[in-house]
Amino acid sequence: MGASANLRMHACCTSSELPLAFTVAPCNLNEKRFIKPLLEKLRGHGVCFETVLADAQYDSAKARNTVREYGAEPVIPYRKTSRIKNGLKVGRDFVVHGTKRLVNLFRKRVSIERVFSRAKEWLLLDHLRVRGLEQAFIHACLSFSAMLVVALTAVRQHKPQLIRSIKYYTTQ
Numbered sequence: 001m002g003a004s005a006n007l008r009m010h011a012c013c014t015s016s017e018l019p020l021a022f023t024v025a026p027c028n029l030n031e032k033r034f035i036k037p038l039l040e041k042l043r044g045h046g047v048c049f050e051t052v053l054a055d056a057q058y059d060s061a062k063a064r065n066t067v068r069e070y071g072a073e074p075v076i077p078y079r080k081t082s083r084i085k086n087g088l089k090v091g092r093d094f095v096v097h098g099t100k101r102l103v104n105l106f107r108k109r110v111s112i113e114r115v116f117s118r119a120k121e122w123l124l125l126d127h128l129r130v131r132g133l134e135q136a137f138i139h140a141c142l143s144f145s146a147m148l149v150v151a152l153t154a155v156r157q158h159k160p161q162l163i164r165s166i167k168y169y170t171t172q
Helices: 031-044 061-069 100-123 133-156 166-170
Strands: 002-004 007-013 019-026 051-053 073-075
Touching: 007 031, 007 100, 007 133, 019 031, 019 133, 031 061, 051 100, 061 073, 073 100, 100 133, 100 166, 133 166
Parallel strands: 051 073
Antiparallel strands: 002 007, 007 019
């Protein structure tokens, strides 16, 4: 997700669409280099995970091995140009091909897309009015903190169905 014209955000979230860890980096850095730091952040906070879902930008043997080092299963589609025959792949029409189990797991990756969508729409993460990596990181911290505060408030009010509803808590 582009935080601004020259920055990209890399993040991890739960299947309930709550952000757990993230980093902001320049767009010219390869995505694969951020898998290990994000997984280290998760482990450092005591988060356990069985699978790691990522898009084809993270496709590499090193990225898959890094995920396995953390005891998780990598669910990362191979690039279209890969010679792997039976692996998980995403077609031009965004249809996912592969074994049924992997396809079903990969479809859960929509959680992170929804996190980014809410952050862009409700927390202005797509239209930053600040410049620089540090300021973009601070804006992202505040945005994701706001998401977690909404979730905590919803749970404390015994309204778990609203844990992702930024709109509900900002338009009252």
